[in-house]
Amino acid sequence: MTLRVQNIVKDYGHVRALQGVDLVLQPGEIRALLGGNGSGKSTLTKVLTGVTSPDGGTIGIDGAEAHVRGPNASARLGIAATYQEVALAGDLTVAENLCVRKMPTRLKFLSAPARANEVLASALVRVGLAPSILSSYVRDLDLEQRSLVELARVLAARPKYVVLDELTASLRAERVELVGEIIAELAAAGTAILFVSHRLEEIERFCTNATVLRSGRVVLDGSLSELTIEDLVTAMTGETEVADDRRRVVRATEGAGDAVLVADQLKVPGAHGPISLTLRAKTVTGIAGLSGQGQGELLRALAGTAPAEGSITVDGRLVPPGNVREFVSRGVGFVSGERDREMAFGVRSVDENARSVSLSRKKSFDVGALLSRLQLPSTHRRAAMGGLSGGQQQKVILGRWLGSTPTVLVADDPTRGIDIGARREIHRLVREVADSGSAVVLTSSDDHELAEVCDRVVVIYRGEKVAELSGTDVTEQKIADASVRSGLLRSDREATL
Numbered sequence: 001m002t003l004r005v006q007n008i009v010k011d012y013g014h015v016r017a018l019q020g021v022d023l024v025l026q027p028g029e030i031r032a033l034l035g036g037n038g039s040g041k042s043t044l045t046k047v048l049t050g051v052t053s054p055d056g057g058t059i060g061i062d063g064a065e066a067h068v069r070g071p072n073a074s075a076r077l078g079i080a081a082t083y084q085e086v087a088l089a090g091d092l093t094v095a096e097n098l099c100v101r102k103m104p105t106r107l108k109f110l111s112a113p114a115r116a117n118e119v120l121a122s123a124l125v126r127v128g129l130a131p132s133i134l135s136s137y138v139r140d141l142d143l144e145q146r147s148l149v150e151l152a153r154v155l156a157a158r159p160k161y162v163v164l165d166e167l168t169a170s171l172r173a174e175r176v177e178l179v180g181e182i183i184a185e186l187a188a189a190g191t192a193i194l195f196v197s198h199r200l201e202e203i204e205r206f207c208t209n210a211t212v213l214r215s216g217r218v219v220l221d222g223s224l225s226e227l228t229i230e231d232l233v234t235a236m237t238g239e240t241e242v243a244d245d246r247r248r249v250v251r252a253t254e255g256a257g258d259a260v261l262v263a264d265q266l267k268v269p270g271a272h273g274p275i276s277l278t279l280r281a282k283t284v285t286g287i288a289g290l291s292g293q294g295q296g297e298l299l300r301a302l303a304g305t306a307p308a309e310g311s312i313t314v315d316g317r318l319v320p321p322g323n324v325r326e327f328v329s330r331g332v333g334f335v336s337g338e339r340d341r342e343m344a345f346g347v348r349s350v351d352e353n354a355r356s357v358s359l360s361r362k363k364s365f366d367v368g369a370l371l372s373r374l375q376l377p378s379t380h381r382r383a384a385m386g387g388l389s390g391g392q393q394q395k396v397i398l399g400r401w402l403g404s405t406p407t408v409l410v411a412d413d414p415t416r417g418i419d420i421g422a423r424r425e426i427h428r429l430v431r432e433v434a435d436s437g438s439a440v441v442l443t444s445s446d447d448h449e450l451a452e453v454c455d456r457v458v459v460i461y462r463g464e465k466v467a468e469l470s471g472t473d474v475t476e477q478k479i480a481d482a483s484v485r486s487g488l489l490r491s492d493r494e495a496t497l
Helices: 041-048 071-076 094-098 114-126 131-135 143-157 173-188 200-206 229-237 295-303 324-329 339-343 350-360 367-373 378-382 390-399 420-435 447-453 476-496
Strands: 003-012 015-025 030-034 056-061 079-082 161-165 192-196 209-214 217-223 259-268 272-280 283-288 309-314 317-319 332-336 408-412 439-443 456-461 464-470
Touching: 003 041, 015 030, 015 041, 015 056, 015 192, 015 217, 030 041, 030 173, 030 200, 030 229, 041 079, 041 161, 041 192, 071 079, 079 143, 094 114, 094 131, 094 143, 114 131, 114 143, 143 161, 143 173, 161 173, 173 192, 173 200, 192 200, 200 229, 209 229, 217 229, 259 295, 259 439, 272 283, 272 295, 272 309, 272 439, 272 464, 283 295, 283 420, 283 447, 283 476, 295 332, 295 408, 295 439, 324 332, 332 390, 350 367, 350 378, 350 390, 367 378, 367 390, 390 420, 408 420, 420 439, 420 447, 439 447, 447 476, 456 476, 464 476
Parallel strands: 030 192, 030 209, 079 161, 161 192, 283 439, 283 456, 332 408, 408 439
Antiparallel strands: 003 015, 003 056, 209 217, 259 272, 259 309, 309 317, 456 464
């Protein structure tokens, strides 16, 4: 059953997000949807799933017009999706989220039907999660787990058409491989899949065809057997030069400055440990490891947003773990890839978002100069933060700290879900912060990124440091190898105790 999108138009005020987009999804096809931030990808996926109503154009299934008037109508047509910003209810359990469309709406409480638990458990196991989390509240899950629960919800619905919008952006390498297996199985069974990702190596491995959007228009559509990665990048950016985001400049560790943050015997709830870590000025330190080994929890402890045992000193002064106000006053900044949930005040203006840190630190801040530095139009200053693309939002979020050089910048997967161009800009800004004298510590779900931007990489397992790479040893392959081997060695050692 072919799904056909024809001449879709969508306006947001004076901005035309989609300008007559055509797209075809055939049964058994895995089609990549590519484009820079602001190109219209997310708008198109929201039109397909009924979240957003188009201002023109049609959606048809097997030649008959399909009226997608809301998510329920989309579900009835056999369309299911995961979204770039995870669309789960934090105050409901995993089981309730998986069954939410089947629940009664007139009751004052919600509970997942017991008879459905077997189906739900099977879907969770398929995405690599334990059935025991059915009773867990979504708010207690980490980002990767929440993304996989969304995928499980899609599988449980047994749809004819699947839209995966940046699902893999929050997943570690081994989980990405699992997603590749799952979508291959779905396609073999006749499901049509629209796969949105900024990771071009995933497009190469998983997809059969590609559609590229730029400025709300289709600029390339074809079979990946006839297209190169260079073709895709050129179509996305409009530039003829080949963009290779895996280039790396190896920096000498002798250029590192003084120790500015020292964590001693740090144990973080949910991450185990302990770990001792020293962050030096003018250095970017990456935190790597297998999925779920405490990377995010460790970074939040270093930023003061999570409790921890042990001690943390900043510029020689002891700072109470978990006291975020004290950390900010000592110049410790925090940036997260979870923009909607943790970083952006969506209904507030870009001006207000940019000033939020300087106001708390009682420092002057020139927003106009910042936007110029971030290569953002000055007209964005009064725009609502939520109206910007993900990459533009992330630049503003990072820009909060550029005006007052932080002692330490903590960045948790800062380029999640943003395009190649914006990703490079974020990397440039991160290096700019480090070169100005700050210590930067970051984690990423993409080992390419760690290899590209970091001076050294600390590999952790269950919250403990198990390996450290620096200089020419900071490569994607060595990071992945250290992560996998350290986990296996630690598991073998524990099994002999």
